[in-house]
Amino acid sequence: MNYMGANEIRESYLKFFEGKEHLRLPSFSLVPKNDKSLLLINAGMAPLKPYFTGVEEPPRKRITTCQKCIRTGDIENVGKTSRHGTFFEMLGNFSFGDYFKEEIIPWAWEFVTEVLKISKDKLYVTIYLEDDEAFEIWTKKTNVDPSRIFRLGKDDNFWEIGVGPCGPCTEIHFDRGSGKINSVEEFIKAADEDRVVEFWNLVFTQFDKNEQGNYNRLSSPNIDTGMGLERMATIMQGVNNIFEIDTVKSILNKACEVTNTEYNKDSNKDVSLRIITDHVKSVTIMICDGVQPSNEGRGYVLRRLLRRAARHGRLLGVNGVFLNKIVDTVVENYGAAYPELKEKQDYIKKIITLEEERFNETIDAGMEILKGYIAQIEASGNKILSGNKAFKLYDTYGFPFELTEEILEEKGMAIDVEGFNKEMKEQRERARAARGENTYMGSDESPVNKIDASINTVFDGYSNLKLDSKVLMLADEKELKDEMSAGEEGFLVTEVTPFYAEMGGQVGDAGFIYGDNFKIEVKNCKKNVGGKIYHIIKVLEGKVKVNTIATLEVERDRRNNICKNHTATHMLHEALRIVLGEHVHQSGSYVDDERLRFDFTHFTTLTSEELEKVEVLVNEKVMEVYQVVTDVMSIDEAKNSGAVALFDDKYNEEVRVVSIGEFSKELCGGTHIKNSGQIGLFKIISESGVAAGIRRIEALTGFNAIKFVENKNTVLKEAASALKCNEKDVLRKITAQALEVKDKEKEISELKAKLLQGAENDIINNSKDVKGVQVVTASLKDIDANGLRDLADKVRNKLNVGVVVLGSVAGDKVNLVAMATKSALEKGIHCGKIIKEVAAITGGGGGGRPDMAQAGGKDASKLSDALSKSYEIVETLVK
Known part of the structure; x- marks a missing residue:
């Protein structure tokens, strides 16, 4: 050997x-x-x-x-x-x-x-x-x-x-x-x-x-x-040990270098180094295959591995971002077998960096939450953190379970592990339910997934929207059928079809299938788990049987609009690469007859200038009326020609390459228009983030884009009419009115402050003595929480041994505040306890410190009763 x-x-x-x-x-x-x-x-x-x-x-x-x-x-x-x-x-x-x-x-x-x-x-x-x-x-x-x-x-x-x-x-x-x-x-x-x-x-x-x-x-x-x-x-x-084989050992050595830690000197540190080595390797390849950090599903697996590696970096004394420095070594060792790693190397490092930075922020936030939990445990005399709270730290704040356990151990405390495991089990069950129930090998037992492997429906719908073909299979949700009658819904398979099956982000076609004695509505067209094309149908008239010859006709206008949007996604992709850089790659897309959605790799929100450049560039190429040409070639020929391919897609030995003039060239099995001029108009309507390092653009084409612009124009005209100005002066008029409103609000606030100054003495004059404590209460109108707090503070400053409890109704909300002098605290007064009981009467809640507390309420009709309760509460608190 x-x-x-x-x-x-x-x-x-x-x-x-x-x-x-x-x-x-x-x-x-x-x-x-x-x-x-x-x-x-x-x-x-x-x-x-x-x-x-x-x-x-x-x-x-x-x-x-x-x-x-x-x-x-x-x-x-x-x-x-x-x-x-x-x-x-x-x-x-x-x-x-x-x-x-x-x-x-x-x-x-x-x-x-x-x-x-x-x-x-x-x-x-x-x-x-x-x-x-x-x-x-x-x-x-x-x-x-x-x-x-x-x-x-x-x-x-x-x-x-x-x-x-x-x-x-x-x-x-x-x-x-x-x-x-x-x-x-x-x-x-x-x-x-x-x-x-x-x-x-x-x-x-x-x-x-x-x-x-x-x-x-x-x-x-x-x-x-x-x-x-x-x-x-x-x-x-x-x-x-698998960590000692050549490829993994070189990653381990890099982990030692970036954490400044020597291997085989400390068993605990060795564990951390091995975890970092394994997890960075895993997340590098997961991100390359399109997995994004998230709080559910496979994204949660990625996030968990990445944060676990970062956590062990902290245990080795690394506080900053470091995991991305190991990625190059992973690519060096695995790039020959999986060349897509080299293609996406910079993108992978950026995603890992962003996620590690986010973890560093959340772990600090988690520490603050945990400190609060520890204080609560100490105050209660308990020694156990509930499983619910431990899971919330883990799930919501990304705080590792073992870190919570370790910190609690240092304080002589522990976690309710059984409760934590119960929460974890429920989460797994939710995730399993989200994936759906399955039978052996994950194959859905629906009849459409039992289409014989020998049946291969030919798609002949790139340019042909109407043709005749034989019906090979009929089925409903439960079983295969020999015939289907008016009113029945189910699935239909033919030898040849002009209907495009939902794939590559493009929706399936709709239309009709008909013959001498029947008419069928095609609601959608899809592929089953084995890649077989089937039509989702409803029989409108008559009866259709297996082996019948039928006419299949795609809804022409709908298909045309889908084609416009699909060609526009290719042009948008290329425009983004030109404006933002070569790091932009398609991460997902959705194309129907109304709009297009395009997800792509990028790390920051696009500026209005960048969006404008992208939109203008696409429209320039639309107006240049490029021919849209489709060529069939080998996968190697396609890639050598410069055609863009999706990293996580598997292609047949022969592929379709869609070229839009000299502007764009992509591998694509979808349907397209004949020239870019048919798009008419391209209009971006939104840009947003959907995951770490993934942005989304939604856009319209053709008459839908024109309608969108017309609607905007109508709103502008209506705004100009309401403001009694020309359309070009709308912004100036709104800005002027906003400044005027701001000045009026300031004036009203100052008037309210003057009115309150005069109210201080009136409020104090209505005070009551309760066991040597001067208790002042008052009900006011239209005073917000800040104004109420300021007034209470001024009243308190005029008291020797006293408590102030004020309430105000502002709109449909009740604001409450309680304040006490230092000498009143010595007598046992606690504003937090007072405000909690007072607020409860108004259907609200709140709390605070012994010297000051605030609350909100819902029922304004109970404010008077609530304030009256203050005297009784003070009496029970005074020593």
């Missing part, structure tokens, strides 16, 4: 299976497509589910990949153990009804012993207890020592998830120890002690388990294998 770097192992594996007629596919994005069962891709086979379930035809029967994966189930163990990491790479080879056990077992042994050159004396094999077929292949088609094959039960060597496809598996293990293992019992003990490490799992999907628990043989069994690259690298490099 020779030393091999992680990148070398990856390439040798993929090359080996290419030699076995496998199609090498690049890693799919970490963001699942058409799969609600997962937040993030967590296994090599996960993106290939549609091929396993038969809802989509694979590009080839044999496929090999190295898949990026994220798992956070054991996040608390990351950095503490030798094996746990959140990001990992899964090498896999897959057969979809092609080869089976007789091929994969000898191939696996060949790769391990002849390519990797691992000694047979260091290897063990496990098989499922009842899989005699696998045992025979291992012993007859490889030169493995039969005494090194162990039979294990279902828990270890049988793969199944509920009902559906399942089957036995065989695993290959590496022995780190010395001396031969001679029995199953010895093997299990060695595995538990980490002496024996499993590195390759070969799953034989040969059964279909039904609801009754029966295992029926599949007519076309599949092969699904998975080899953890990091684990394989530890074996090939003779190390026991």
Whole structure:
């Protein structure tokens, strides 16, 4: 066995299976497509589910990949153990009804012993207890020592998830120890002690388990294998820890450098360094694949990892932003395998910087909140922080649970962990509900997701909006149908369609399908989880049957408006890159017949000048009437031609490139107008932020844009009429009136102050003595909270031992204030307690210090009763 770097192992594996007629596919994005069962891709086979379930035809029967994966189930163990990491790479080879056990077992042994050159004396094999077929292949088609094959039960060597496809598996293990293992019992003990490490799992999907628990043989069994690259690298490099393999170690070294910390000197610091190393690697690749920091879903996973890494930087004494300095090292080690990392390197660093800066602010805010909670605990004599409050710190303020725990421990306090876990469980359930319920492999059981893999509807609607085709399938929400009658709603599939299926941010087409005896409304057109086109329909007249020839006609005006908006998004994208810079990339879009929405990478709000430049540039290109040309070419030809592609999209070997003159060139499967002049007018109506580093522009085109401008013009005319001035003088007139109103408000305020000065003595004259404390109350009108506080302060200054309680009704709101002299406090007076009871009578609440408190109320009719209560409250407080 020779030393091999992680990148070398990856390439040798993929090359080996290419030699076995496998199609090498690049890693799919970490963001699942058409799969609600997962937040993030967590296994090599996960993106290939549609091929396993038969809802989509694979590009080839044999496929090999190295898949990026994220798992956070054991996040608390990351950095503490030798094996746990959140990001990992899964090498896999897959057969979809092609080869089976007789091929994969000898191939696996060949790769391990002849390519990797691992000694047979260091290897063990496990098989499922009842899989005699696998045992025979291992012993007859490889030169493995039969005494090194162990039979294990279902828990270890049988793969199944509920009902559906399942089957036995065989695993290959590496022995780190010395001396031969001679029995199953010895093997299990060695595995538990980490002496024996499993590195390759070969799953034989040969059964279909039904609801009754029966295992029926599949007519076309599949092969699904998975080899953890990091684990394989530890074996090939003779190390026991994934943080010591070449690619990860270089990131760890960089983490040491930027935190000024030496590795292997302090076990606690080592844990922090490993956490930083793993989490920065994970967030770098997640951001590259389009995940944005947020408080829910996969964005929450990203935020949690990033903040956890930043938190451990603080534990190492780093107070400023530092995580972005490690990103370059991640790209150096993984950029060859995943070139999109190099393309988005600066963008990734900017997002991480913004998020870390935000965390530094929130962690300081969280500290203040926690200090308040600690004060409350101390005042109550309790020693436990409620799970609700701990979760609020964690969830709302991004304050790490372990940091809360650590600070409380220093104060001799603890967290109600059970209560915290209850809150966490409820949040997970909310997130699960938001993703929706799923069945095996995340495939929705709706009839539209059961369209036979052999059916491939041809889209012929780029220039053709009306054609005849055969109806291949009908269904409602529950089942497939042979026919559908007037009033019924459901789904319809044809051989050919002019209807564009919702995709790439463009909405699906609407229109009609009709024949001699029926008429159908097409409400939308979509693709199922397997990429099959289906129409969402309502039968308006007559009866339609499967195999009927029908005429399909797209609503022309609606499609035309969609085309205008789609072409405009391409032009907007290019204009933004010219005005703002090359860092701008599309992050998302939505195009319908009324407007367009375009999300893009940028880090600050666009100025009015920048927006104007973008809008003018697009309109200039509209007026130059560029021809919109579509060419079909290979993906490599498209990229070499300078066409812009979306990083997280997977493209077929042949792609459509849409060029708008020499101005814009993008890969796009959507529909477009014939020339830019057909857009007519382009008008930006809003610009906003939707996530860290992501901005959104909404815009209109054509008559919708003209209508928007006309509405603005109408409002301007009405404003000029109301102000009795010309349209060009509206702004000047409004400014002048605003200044006049401000002066009047100041004058009114001064008059009120003068009136209050005269009221001070009248208020004091109505005071009452309560156990030696002079109690002054008064009900006033139209005095705001500030004015009421000033008046109370002036009255208090004229008292020796006294309390002032004032109330005012301003509009429909009650304002209340209580103040006390220092000598009154010595007698037991507490304004906070007084105001709390007084406010409650008016249906409000408030509080404050012993010497001053404020409150608000809702019921003005109870103000007099509330103020009268003051005397009674004072009497109970005076010592």
